[in-house]
Amino acid sequence: MQxxxxxxxxxxxxxxxxxxxxxxxxxxxxxxxDFLVRASxxxxxxxxxSCRWRGSALHxxxxxxxxxxxxxxxxxxxxxxxxxxxxxxxxxxxxxTGRRPLSQATGAVVSRPVTWQGPLRRSFSEDTxxxxxxxxxxxxxxxxxNSQPADLAHMGRSREDPAGIEAFAMPVSALxxxxxxxxxxxxxxxxxxxxxxxxxxxxxLQAKAPAKPPRTPSFELPDASERPxxxxxxxxxxxxxxxxxLSQSCxxxxxxxxxxxxxxxxxxxxxxxxEISFCPPDTSSCLLGPQNRPLEPxxxxxxxxxxxxxxxxxxxxxxxxxxxxxxxxLGVTKDQRGNMGVSSGLELLTxxxxxxxxxxxxxRHETLALAGALAxxxxxxxxxxxxxxxxxxxxxxxxxxxxxxxxLPGLAAVMGALLMPQVSRLEHTWRQLRRSHTEAALAxxxxxxxxxxxxxxxxxxxxxxxxxxxxxxPMVRLLEGEEVAGPLDESCERLLRTxxxxxxxxxxxxxxxxxxxxxxxxxxxxxELREALTTGFLRRLLWGSRGAGAPRAERFGKFQRVxxxxxxxxxxDS
Numbered sequence: 221m222q223x224x225x226x227x228x229x230x231x232x233x234x235x236x237x238x239x240x241x242x243x244x245x246x247x248x249x250x251x252x253x254d255f256l257v258r259a260s261x262x263x264x265x266x267x268x269x270s271c272r273w274r275g276s277a278l279h280x281x282x283x284x285x286x287x288x289x290x291x292x293x294x295x296x297x298x299x300x301x302x303x304x305x306x307x308x309x310x311x312x313x314x315x316x317t318g319r320r321p322l323s324q325a326t327g328a329v330v331s332r333p334v335t336w337q338g339p340l341r342r343s344f345s346e347d348t349x350x351x352x353x354x355x356x357x358x359x360x361x362x363x364x365x366n367s368q369p370a371d372l373a374h375m376g377r378s379r380e381d382p383a384g385i386e387a388f389a390m391p392v393s394a395l396x397x398x399x400x401x402x403x404x405x406x407x408x409x410x411x412x413x414x415x416x417x418x419x420x421x422x423x424x425l426q427a428k429a430p431a432k433p434p435r436t437p438s439f440e441l442p443d444a445s446e447r448p449x450x451x452x453x454x455x456x457x458x459x460x461x462x463x464x465x466l467s468q469s470c471x472x473x474x475x476x477x478x479x480x481x482x483x484x485x486x487x488x489x490x491x492x493x494x495e496i497s498f499c500p501p502d503t504s505s506c507l508l509g510p511q512n513r514p515l516e517p518x519x520x521x522x523x524x525x526x527x528x529x530x531x532x533x534x535x536x537x538x539x540x541x542x543x544x545x546x547x548x549x550l551g552v553t554k555d556q557r558g559n560m561g562v563s564s565g566l567e568l569l570t571x572x573x574x575x576x577x578x579x580x581x582x583x584r585h586e587t588l589a590l591a592g593a594l595a596x597x598x599x600x601x602x603x604x605x606x607x608x609x610x611x612x613x614x615x616x617x618x619x620x621x622x623x624x625x626x627x628l629p630g631l632a633a634v635m636g637a638l639l640m641p642q643v644s645r646l647e648h649t650w651r652q653l654r655r656s657h658t659e660a661a662l663a664x665x666x667x668x669x670x671x672x673x674x675x676x677x678x679x680x681x682x683x684x685x686x687x688x689x690x691x692x693x694p695m696v697r698l699l700e701g702e703e704v705a706g707p708l709d710e711s712c713e714r715l716l717r718t719x720x721x722x723x724x725x726x727x728x729x730x731x732x733x734x735x736x737x738x739x740x741x742x743x744x745x746x747x748e749l750r751e752a753l754t755t756g757f758l759r760r761l762l763w764g765s766r767g768a769g770a771p772r773a774e775r776f777g778k779f780q781r782v783x784x785x786x787x788x789x790x791x792x793d794s
Contacts (some may be wrong), residue, residue, distance in 0.1 A: 230257070236253065236256075236257045242262075247276040249331070249334065252275070255333060256334040257269055273326065280300055282308065295728065316331060361455055494575075497580060508757065511765050515594075535616055535619070536625040538740060540625045547566060548564060549689060569699075579772075590776070593636055603765075610653045614638070614661075615660060618668070621679075623686045628675060628687060628689055629691065631673065631675075632693055635668060646791050684731035688735045
């Protein structure tokens with residue numbers, strides 16, 4: 221749910237169209253340079269810039285970074301790639317007046333806004349708040365104030381006009397409002413409930429999730445006749461319509477937002493019944509046919525456009541969600557807990573009967589790394605295109621690092637792609653990255669590489685809070701019999717650090733679960749992008765529906781050779 225913030229009132233902007241589908245937006249874009257801003261219904265009301273460039277309709281999700289409230293600074297920042305802005309109007313003004321490309325990869329420049337011709341719109345924050353069932357409860361009479369957005373309904377009338385007073389009796393859903401004007405109905409709520417009720421778009425500021433929060437709650441004040449009324453305390457509650465049950469009036473929260481049963485969380489180890497797999501079952505794909513060939517060009521083109529539409533921070537949250545499910549950190553059913561004897565996949569990894577899960581995570585790590593390397597080596601166009609692909613992987617790694625999304629398995633896979641020999645040998649491409657995208661190149665060399673080295677050695681950050689999902693690859697390799705490389709004394713220290721970290725990881729599994737749920741609170745993933753990051757999809761994409769069932773060592777060996785050929789074609793050895 222998006223909560224109105226200072227500077228987010230878009231109702232007065234001519235280029236803002238409110239809640240609008242992708243198809244309707246594309247129909248409004250006629251010429252190159254045309255653009256509009258809309259609230260995407262499939263992404264929880266998040267703002268999306270839709271434009272037409274070189275004959276194609278493009279859509280760019282604006283990433284919203286929630287900040288802790290402090291005097292003198294905005295409560296959120298908005299960004300497309302690098303630069304951050306305190307509001308959406310400031311972002312649009314900068315890109316339009318400066319004729320700057322919305323993304324370096326596409327080069328799309330917007331210049332002509334497609335203006336809204338209909339009635340007054342709501343802001344993208346309010347679109348998500350007002351989608352609940354209409355309520356006919358009359359609003360409470362309030363004092364006139366020309367600074368209140370609600371006075372828009374009374375413009376042109378005197379304060380003594382009785383018709384203006386009767387306007388308060390109309391249904392709430394019929395009142396055109398801006399995102400800064402909440403619904404105030406009855407009485408106040410305790411101040412202590414505000415922090416547990418209002419949350420930001422990506423959930424970074426919430427300490428604990430409610431059991432089943434509604435996706436589109438309305439604002440209603442509880443009864444409190446003993447205290448004087450106030451206008452600054454709001455409690456989101458489920459909208460109730462007469463004759464409609466709670467289960468019918470609002471959808472249930474997604475599985476990654478469900479609270480863990482306290483009894484299940486504190487359960488003791490029981491005898492395991494069977495080995496558990498957290499990989500989702502193979503179902504019909506919306507991107508791949510029932511029988512697909514390896515690396516189908518049309519699918520690769522679709523995936524490229526899909527990733528270009530999403531900011532690295534949004535992609536990082538998609539990857540965190542899929543990684544948490546694959547690891548068994550979130551979404552574990554009661555039957556799965558009973559079968560594996562523990563409550564989390566992080567605990568199962570350290571046990572003898574967790575071998576199936578360990579092998580699945582090793583395959584996921586290597587498959588993601590191969591797919592990331594293919595994103596660079598598959599760029600057969602100009603040199604700048606490959607440099608932009610490198611930059612995209614670096615930005616995704618920065619969005620996954622501790623303190624951001626905190627998905628260390630995802631970070632390890634992306635860094636594995638960047639450090640793969642077939643990619644690291646591309647001298648001209650890396651030189652172009654340093655020339656055109658200096659900040660990304662410096663971040664890779666000075667921040668990401670040392671961080672990854674420390675994580676592999678068991679010395680990196682691993683505390684719940686800055687990390688949502690810990691780095692499990694060293695422990696998994698060790699338990700599967702892989703020897704620790706290096707001199708004897710160093711390898712022994714590294715072995716002890718890895719085992720020590722595994723013990724703490726299993727002990728802190730409930731804390732990691734809460735941190736991951738907090739990161740994902742309010743997040744509504746794109747179904748196609750979420751599917752594209754699953755292990756099963758990537759396996760079929762890289763090896764085809766037939767080759768996906770081949771032995772793991774054979775599959776990875778062949779694809780490494782394919783990447784070697786692509787690398788030589790791009791930059792042959794001198």
